[in-house]
Amino acid sequence: MTIDKRLGVLLALALLTALPACSLQIANGTDPADRMITSAVESKLAQHAGLMINGMEVRTINHEVILTGFVDTVFESRLAEAEAASVPGVTRVFNELAVRGNRG
Numbered sequence: 001m002t003i004d005k006r007l008g009v010l011l012a013l014a015l016l017t018a019l020p021a022c023s024l025q026i027a028n029g030t031d032p033a034d035r036m037i038t039s040a041v042e043s044k045l046a047q048h049a050g051l052m053i054n055g056m057e058v059r060t061i062n063h064e065v066i067l068t069g070f071v072d073t074v075f076e077s078r079l080a081e082a083e084a085a086s087v088p089g090v091t092r093v094f095n096e097l098a099v100r101g102n103r104g
Helices: 001-027 032-047 074-084
Strands: 057-059 062-072 094-101
Touching: 032 057, 032 062, 032 074, 062 074, 074 094
Parallel strands: 062 094
Antiparallel strands: 057 062
């Protein structure tokens, strides 16, 4: 095997071992930009007087925010979605919040 072929094989092996790590990072939302977005959304929701965020979870994958958990009213659900969407870097919000009551 020539040196060029050996280098090609080594490069291919390096890429094959690196690619799963990259896709895992994206799949788990561990990209640094996604972590910053999650933190910014959580901070914004925590500062909002009209929201009870105890039962809410925020995840970000590829700049898309996913809101899950429980809120007391439809108003709180819509407010959380709007606040998350207003954070710089967020490209989309998936609102999967369940409303406990039937108020608002």
